[in-house]
Amino acid sequence: MQLKLGPQVPSSGVAENFLGVDWVEALDLGAVTVLTGADRGKYPHGNSLLVQGTHQNVLIDPSLTVAERGLSFPVDHALLSHVHEDHLPGLSRLPGVPVHCHEADAIGLTSLDGLMTMYGMPADMEKEFRQEILDDFYYAPQLEFSTFSDSEVFDLGGVEIEVVHTPGHTRGHCVFVIPQARTAYLGDIELSGFGPYYFDEWSSLDEFEKSIERCRSLDADHFVTFHHKWVISGREQFLAMLGDFANVIVNRELSMLEFLGEPRSLDECAAHRFVYRPHVEMKFVDHVELRSARLHLDRMVGDSRVTQMPDGKFRSR
Ligand SMILES: [Zn+2]
Known part of the structure; x- marks a missing residue:
């Protein structure tokens, strides 16, 4: 595909020897x-x-x-x-x-x-x-x-x-x-x-x-x-x-499987933190941990590595 210049763009007039990049680092x-x-x-x-x-x-x-x-x-x-x-x-x-x-x-x-x-x-x-x-x-x-x-x-x-x-x-x-x-x-x-x-x-x-x-x-x-x-x-x-x-993905999942040796809720998984380290304090950490826990639980329930109990908690098989 040939890139076409937009009509409003001044032509750069770039020639073969254009190398004038002025940029620190x-x-x-x-x-x-x-x-x-x-x-x-x-x-x-x-x-x-x-x-x-x-x-x-x-x-x-x-x-x-x-x-x-x-x-x-x-x-x-x-x-x-x-x-x-x-x-x-x-x-x-x-x-x-x-x-x-x-x-x-x-x-x-x-x-x-x-x-x-x-x-x-x-x-x-x-x-x-x-x-x-x-x-x-x-x-x-x-x-x-x-x-x-x-x-x-x-x-x-x-x-x-x-x-x-x-x-x-x-x-x-x-x-x-x-x-x-x-x-x-x-x-x-x-x-x-x-x-x-x-x-x-x-x-x-x-x-x-x-x-x-x-x-x-x-x-x-x-x-x-x-x-x-x-x-x-x-x-x-x-x-x-x-x-x-x-x-890193494999290890996040293996750690979760180990944690689910005992029945845990979604919130408990998120609170345990499988993405961020415990000392990290940023406003979006809880949101990320919850979404990550949900994604991995869905996947592991889907391929039968994890089972959901009648009380809603999850446990590895
Ligand atoms: Zn991005």
């Missing part, structure tokens, strides 16, 4: 440049990726750091790995630049209400988060944007971006592969010790696991995460980290 990987976020991309910041072809420059996941620092070089298109508050604040610095996301996440770009349906928070938490998204992440509905689907290829002139649909974190989460730079951009498949985040209304535990499996076949030498790990160079290292990342 940029990492040059050839056709791609990692625009390292503040704190190495620690939330609420993140690491954006600039992809430069002979005809087009594409910015993937314009971070909060992009919003705060601005850009000194032209961007023709913005691509989003998924629609979450921290992956789009930099769009505020790209007025008129065409935005693209996977079709399954499109609702998050249309309105704040649409975005909130993707999180599915309890009302009191949602109220506060709405304001944060507006004030701290510069959210504005996109009046015009385009969607893409799995396996689509964007041709930037001598450099391509391939879409790999990897749902689980959100329904439309995607990884991008840039073959000419031997680079894969992993978005929120962040390879952290915390493990996969599948606790939104639009998340899916099973889909996340399938997506991790799919990532094993990514053909690249450099792997960029939006948060946490930043850049992993070397396939072996990546595969080892991907394995550890997937194992």
